[in-house]
Amino acid sequence: MPHVDQHLSGDWLEADESVRIRLVANDQELPVEAPPRCTLADALRDNGLKGTRLGCEQGSCGACTVLLDGRPVRSCLMLAVQAEGGRLETVEGLAAGGELHALQRAFHDHGALQCGFCTSGFLMLAAGLLREEPDAGRERIREVLSANLCRCTGGGPILQAVLAAQRELRGGRG
Amino acid sequence: MKPPPFAYRRASSLEEALRLAAEAGEDAKFIAGGQSLMPLLALRLSRPSHLVDINRLQELGGVHQENGALRVGALVRHATLERSPDLDGPWQALREAAALIGHYPIRLRGTFGGSLAHADPAAELPVVSTALQATFIARSASGEREIPVSEFFAGPLMTVLEPGELVVEARFPAPSPGTRSVFEEFSPRAGDFAFAAAAVVLAADDGGRVRNAHIALGGVAAIPVRAHEAEAALEGEVLTGSAAQEAARLAAAGCDPSGDAHASGAYRKELVATLVGRALSRLREER
Amino acid sequence: MTSGYIGVSVERDDLAFLDGTACYVADVDREGQLYARVVRSPVAHARILDIDVAEALAQPGVVAVITAADIPETRIPIRLPMAETPYTHLFLQPPLAREVVRYVGEPVAVVVASDPYLAEDAAELVDVDFDELDVVSDILSATTQGTPLVHAEAGTNIVATVPLGYGDVEAAFARADVVIRDRLRMHRHTAVPMETRGLLAEMDHGTGVLTLWGAAKVKHFTRSALSSMLGIERHRIRLVENHVGGGFGVRGEPYPEDFLVAFLALRLGRPIKWIEDRAEHFVATNHAREQEHDLEIAATADGRLLAFRDRAWCDQGAYVRSQGILPALLPALHLPGPYRWEAFSVETRGVLTNRTPVGTYRGPGMTEATFVRERMLDKLAAELRLDPAELRRRNLIRPGELPFSFEPAPITYESGDFPAGFEHLLDEVGYDDLCKQRQVRRASGEHVGIGFAAYTEIGAIGPFEEARIVPRSDGRFVVHVGVASLGQGVETVLGQIAAEKLGVPMDAVSIDHHDTEKLADGFGAFASRSTTLAGNAVALAAEDLRAKAAARLDVPAGEIRFVQGQVREPSGRTIPLAEVGEGRGRFDKPHPTFSFGAALSLVSIDRETGLVKVLRHAVLHDVGRAVNPELLRRQLAGAASQGIGAALLEELLYDEYGQPQSTIMADYRMPTVEELPDIEVIVEERPNTANPLGVKGGGESGMVGTPAAIANAVADALGVEGARVWRLPLTPDRVREMLRHH
Ligand SMILES: Cc1cc2nc3c(=O)[nH]c(=O)nc-3n(C[C@H](O)[C@H](O)[C@H](O)COP(=O)(O)OP(=O)(O)OC[C@H]3O[C@@H](n4cnc5c(N)ncnc54)[C@H](O)[C@@H]3O)c2cc1C
Ligand code: FES
Ligand code: FES
Numbered sequence A: 001m002p003h004v005d006q007h008l009s010g011d012w013l014e015a016d017e018s019v020r021i022r023l024v025a026n027d028q029e030l031p032v033e034a035p036p037r038c039t040l041a042d043a044l045r046d047n048g049l050k051g052t053r054l055g056c057e058q059g060s061c062g063a064c065t066v067l068l069d070g071r072p073v074r075s076c077l078m079l080a081v082q083a084e085g086g087r088l089e090t091v092e093g094l095a096a097g098g099e100l101h102a103l104q105r106a107f108h109d110h111g112a113l114q115c116g117f118c119t120s121g122f123l124m125l126a127a128g129l130l131r132e133e134p135d136a137g138r139e140r141i142r143e144v145l146s147a148n149l150c151r152c153t154g155g156g157p158i159l160q161a162v163l164a165a166q167r168e169l170r171g172g173r174g
Numbered sequence B: 001m002k003p004p005p006f007a008y009r010r011a012s013s014l015e016e017a018l019r020l021a022a023e024a025g026e027d028a029k030f031i032a033g034g035q036s037l038m039p040l041l042a043l044r045l046s047r048p049s050h051l052v053d054i055n056r057l058q059e060l061g062g063v064h065q066e067n068g069a070l071r072v073g074a075l076v077r078h079a080t081l082e083r084s085p086d087l088d089g090p091w092q093a094l095r096e097a098a099a100l101i102g103h104y105p106i107r108l109r110g111t112f113g114g115s116l117a118h119a120d121p122a123a124e125l126p127v128v129s130t131a132l133q134a135t136f137i138a139r140s141a142s143g144e145r146e147i148p149v150s151e152f153f154a155g156p157l158m159t160v161l162e163p164g165e166l167v168v169e170a171r172f173p174a175p176s177p178g179t180r181s182v183f184e185e186f187s188p189r190a191g192d193f194a195f196a197a198a199a200v201v202l203a204a205d206d207g208g209r210v211r212n213a214h215i216a217l218g219g220v221a222a223i224p225v226r227a228h229e230a231e232a233a234l235e236g237e238v239l240t241g242s243a244a245q246e247a248a249r250l251a252a253a254g255c256d257p258s259g260d261a262h263a264s265g266a267y268r269k270e271l272v273a274t275l276v277g278r279a280l281s282r283l284r285e286e287r
Numbered sequence C: 001m002t003s004g005y006i007g008v009s010v011e012r013d014d015l016a017f018l019d020g021t022a023c024y025v026a027d028v029d030r031e032g033q034l035y036a037r038v039v040r041s042p043v044a045h046a047r048i049l050d051i052d053v054a055e056a057l058a059q060p061g062v063v064a065v066i067t068a069a070d071i072p073e074t075r076i077p078i079r080l081p082m083a084e085t086p087y088t089h090l091f092l093q094p095p096l097a098r099e100v101v102r103y104v105g106e107p108v109a110v111v112v113a114s115d116p117y118l119a120e121d122a123a124e125l126v127d128v129d130f131d132e133l134d135v136v137s138d139i140l141s142a143t144t145q146g147t148p149l150v151h152a153e154a155g156t157n158i159v160a161t162v163p164l165g166y167g168d169v170e171a172a173f174a175r176a177d178v179v180i181r182d183r184l185r186m187h188r189h190t191a192v193p194m195e196t197r198g199l200l201a202e203m204d205h206g207t208g209v210l211t212l213w214g215a216a217k218v219k220h221f222t223r224s225a226l227s228s229m230l231g232i233e234r235h236r237i238r239l240v241e242n243h244v245g246g247g248f249g250v251r252g253e254p255y256p257e258d259f260l261v262a263f264l265a266l267r268l269g270r271p272i273k274w275i276e277d278r279a280e281h282f283v284a285t286n287h288a289r290e291q292e293h294d295l296e297i298a299a300t301a302d303g304r305l306l307a308f309r310d311r312a313w314c315d316q317g318a319y320v321r322s323q324g325i326l327p328a329l330l331p332a333l334h335l336p337g338p339y340r341w342e343a344f345s346v347e348t349r350g351v352l353t354n355r356t357p358v359g360t361y362r363g364p365g366m367t368e369a370t371f372v373r374e375r376m377l378d379k380l381a382a383e384l385r386l387d388p389a390e391l392r393r394r395n396l397i398r399p400g401e402l403p404f405s406f407e408p409a410p411i412t413y414e415s416g417d418f419p420a421g422f423e424h425l426l427d428e429v430g431y432d433d434l435c436k437q438r439q440v441r442r443a444s445g446e447h448v449g450i451g452f453a454a455y456t457e458i459g460a461i462g463p464f465e466e467a468r469i470v471p472r473s474d475g476r477f478v479v480h481v482g483v484a485s486l487g488q489g490v491e492t493v494l495g496q497i498a499a500e501k502l503g504v505p506m507d508a509v510s511i512d513h514h515d516t517e518k519l520a521d522g523f524g525a526f527a528s529r530s531t532t533l534a535g536n537a538v539a540l541a542a543e544d545l546r547a548k549a550a551a552r553l554d555v556p557a558g559e560i561r562f563v564q565g566q567v568r569e570p571s572g573r574t575i576p577l578a579e580v581g582e583g584r585g586r587f588d589k590p591h592p593t594f595s596f597g598a599a600l601s602l603v604s605i606d607r608e609t610g611l612v613k614v615l616r617h618a619v620l621h622d623v624g625r626a627v628n629p630e631l632l633r634r635q636l637a638g639a640a641s642q643g644i645g646a647a648l649l650e651e652l653l654y655d656e657y658g659q660p661q662s663t664i665m666a667d668y669r670m671p672t673v674e675e676l677p678d679i680e681v682i683v684e685e686r687p688n689t690a691n692p693l694g695v696k697g698g699g700e701s702g703m704v705g706t707p708a709a710i711a712n713a714v715a716d717a718l719g720v721e722g723a724r725v726w727r728l729p730l731t732p733d734r735v736r737e738m739l740r741h742h
Helices: A003-008 A040-046 A102-109 A119-132 A138-145 A158-167 B014-024 B036-041 B077-082 B089-099 B104-109 B111-120 B124-132 B227-235 B243-255 B265-285 C116-123 C170-174 C217-231 C255-268 C276-282 C326-334 C368-384 C387-395 C417-427 C431-443 C490-500 C532-555 C629-648 C708-722 C731-741
Strands: A021-025 A028-034 A065-068 A071-074 A086-089 B007-010 B029-031 B050-053 B063-066 B071-073 B135-140 B143-148 B153-155 B166-172 B179-187 B195-202 B210-218 C034-040 C048-053 C060-068 C106-114 C127-132 C159-166 C179-184 C199-205 C209-213 C237-240 C274-275 C289-297 C303-316 C344-350 C447-459 C464-470 C477-481 C509-512 C562-564 C566-568 C574-577 C581-588 C594-608 C611-622 C678-686
Touching: A021 A040, A028 C431, A065 A119, A071 A119, A071 B104, A086 B036, A086 B210, A102 A119, A102 A158, A119 B104, A138 A158, A158 B063, A158 C344, A158 C629, B007 B014, B007 B077, B007 B124, B007 C303, B007 C532, B014 B029, B014 B050, B014 B135, B014 B166, B071 B089, B071 B111, B071 B243, B077 B104, B077 B111, B089 B124, B089 B153, B089 B179, B089 B195, B111 B124, B111 B166, B124 B179, B124 B210, B166 B265, B179 B265, B210 B227, B210 B243, B210 B265, B227 B243, B243 B265, B265 C237, B265 C731, C034 C116, C034 C255, C048 C106, C060 C255, C106 C116, C106 C255, C127 C708, C159 C199, C159 C326, C179 C368, C209 C217, C209 C255, C217 C237, C255 C274, C289 C368, C303 C326, C303 C368, C326 C344, C326 C368, C326 C447, C368 C387, C368 C447, C368 C708, C387 C417, C387 C447, C417 C594, C417 C611, C417 C678, C431 C447, C431 C594, C447 C708, C464 C532, C477 C490, C477 C532, C490 C509, C490 C532, C532 C566, C532 C574, C532 C581, C594 C708, C611 C629, C611 C708, C611 C731, C629 C678, C629 C708, C708 C731
Parallel strands: A021 A086, B007 B050, B029 B050, C034 C274, C209 C237, C303 C344, C477 C509, C611 C678
Antiparallel strands: A021 A028, A065 A071, A065 A086, B063 B071, B071 B166, B135 B143, B135 B166, B179 B195, B195 B210, C034 C106, C048 C127, C060 C106, C159 C344, C179 C289, C199 C209, C199 C274, C289 C303, C447 C594, C464 C477, C464 C581, C562 C566, C566 C574, C594 C611
């Protein structure tokens, strides 16, 4: 089977030819085999990481948000082959060593989910933001959260939850 | 909603990208941030035979100021512009426009070149490029050419780029001293494409008299347009409230937007007056 | 003898959603599964001349392609008898279009392939030759002379006419000092849950049982519908519910795809998976709400409501789906609202158009009726120069007048205190103070407005729910119910009721609502009925179990306790729980309950751009008794958020050719956190006298008054031009339009 890095040897990955793609998600190798047109979202989901949800497959809802090299991306707007060489994080990797992440706890405490379908995407969006901008203000957080849609809660409780998690992550300061 | 089949290749240098695109022929496409192309593929509105991935071309990634002029590489992400504090004064509109594009994750991936090549009539960067009189450097396997922004856009989602031709850089000429710029737009919901947008660039002398004005509008025609009458009315005038009001009126009068299901032509016209008016009053207040 | 769970905000177990392990239907895979892709009509009305599947069939990975010729002649039935008429069968939808397509998105063929990408490739190659017909693209033109017919055989575009009357309307109008009349229109919009629909069907060749994953809401009905459509016995069909990404009324009805996926699994003998994509969702899943009313109300000079007349055209879309004529019936039942009318006459009509069929969306009928009535009341208040709050005060039915009946119209209010509820809302938000603020803000050039709405909400539609409580030898209890979870937290609420009534800790109780196999009958999660119907059924089942246990020990039911797998009576005698058998309960509810609610909104308008911003929004609802106040508040707030989207942003637009204009999420604007204020929720508890738990519906009511309150607030903010607010959504463009013509 051809490999995604074979451009080094000068070949195209042909349409609908399955290629071996080495994805690293949550610090684990994910041995993906898929044609070039396979989206990153589908590749993750087909390889056991189904916590990444698909709400629109065209970039509008954010349910598929994962972290690539620490930053939130919509995994329906990337090809799996493009993610090779990057470091992926999905909702499955958020709880470290069995302990829930501050965001996960805050989502529970603030009623930031009902049906839960948007939850993975919001968690990863917020995780990416708080990592890059730990001191983001309320307005900034609100603006960033407007990237994703939550039909059940409208998003207000999600904002409350992210603010609470931020307070906790900053050790109560500020 | 799955992309149609295509062959894929990741380019590791600019030369290679151009060669690959040439070799793959008419129906090949470049993929940059993918934030416009991927939705089109999902909807099967685009069916490229080959995709040449240009994301690893570090040579296209920089923002440089030299002798007052500015160069922005095609792979510069919207978020990079948004977070460039030195894009102020004459370049402020660029930073403001970038910050208004879609949402945070979109801006982390979407690129300057991609936005230009995608040529959405309501997109921010084509409008601001029009007001700042950019020239785009386009390269293909057969050579390089410079395309002034006024000649670049050919219609909604259409440009004069030939197959295999890549925008590598946008160049913005050094502005005259005392130039400042701002960007205003209106969208009904956070992060949506604007119903209308305005970029205003003004150069004023020490007495506050406008030496020259560039006003570009988005969302009101098939491509970004300049508001020439409004610009002319401002030139030589002190930017008073009434001068601003008159310019805003002229900008609206000078365009003839068509409507769609989401915003009528008449409404977009009103928005132009409002947005140009707001841009000018910010330029008055922020002096 | 209770453990005190009812009325407590017990926390919900939501871990599976937080760590990504929740399993929605798209996450279920079966060995050897194939993927279905539906080929849909690209035109709104046409004769099908020919369907050529040869090229599609020849594609790599393709296993089968079916068209109407391959399936039995069958149609999707109507779920509730009350929503049927002697004529509705003429308009029912076949799973695949036969001869004629009637809306963009109607299924025409299905391609089955080994992979979803390949299925989509092949579906594009199914070649349908259409002969286009004239289109009915609007509800008003549906009934005009010479209009095209959506179903030619039926000879009319009118599905049903619902007449309702009370009192002597002519006499009341004759006595009126003021009569005002207007047309009001509610627009097409719908639920758009974040998860699209999806199904997976598998035939077990050993047992002969067909299992369907992805069913929700009305599982038992879907099962009987499929049983008759597929011609296999009910007990050979098993529906399994997974986690569900929002329902809001549109998910889980039997749709064409339910039949098609099940049919293909039987025909091909392999598991078939179908996941709706978002573009399909916008044309395939039920739309809702579109209707226009011609409403006339009569009142006295001192603001006493006398009577109203209403004629309405309610869109049904191109077919009558499983919800029958509810799109026309439910608005009629909600037009009078909580007011003391002397008389009214209503005639709503369900009409056909060449557009996606219409079903029910959270707060169905009531939201539309509340919008038109409350908008008119504000116009009346303006005409009479009366504070709109005062107008409502003068006319709300008083507790002493309850039960209040509009007979012969089937509307009876059993319990509640409407005026107190209304005052409670005004107090809670500080209405007088808000009016002063409005004054101040207006003086400083801001355009702000206050609006409210009061309404009655139908809930707890019967006919019944059943529950079964099975004790296990380890001392735990499994409660089987027929209602579905649609992300509402119904498991938690039913668990609370069971635990309290059994007198055991909550962690000893588990709720099973997932599987049709476990419970003979149930009607599902719609019309805010889960807590009332299933809740009371669970309570009865718990009582039944206690009674059975007590009988074994020969003591009164109040004296036994369930401890560690034993039944114990006060003197210490015990028997093993496993010997008691199971508790069964069935709660019948022939008449629906109406409950009271109200909403208040404060908005500001940017007169230059027409943008409306909601500054404050409060909803109040009398839930009878809140089993879990926190979960209820969250539902009310969520529903109100959807109502704000409906009032200001969301619309399913069509052009004159019946082409949908909102088929991607970017064109169907749902509010984000940036567009929404913090929703203020006020829960009233005035126990319902008509059921033992005292509960009333609640899940929808945050929606019901919201569009009306926002419309009234926008009208208030606009001042003189406010009188022109007659339709929704109040997009910036529409707001500007109202201002422009002055
Ligand atoms: C939810 C959402 C909201 C959005 N909102 C906005 C918005 O408000 N305003 C806005 O302007 N945009 C918006 N976008 C689009 C976004 O800005 C895109 O990033 C941008 O339009 C395209 O850039 P890209 O790098 O992603 O290009 P791609 O998607 O990779 O490519 C787009 C097109 O450009 C071509 N191309 C890419 N780079 C080059 C190049 N250097 N030379 C020649 N051709 C090239 C490709 O072949 C393709 O045809 C939104 C996108 C999403 C998903
Ligand atoms: S599924 Fe990727 S943004 Fe909606
Ligand atoms: S919790 Fe259901 S969409 Fe957010």
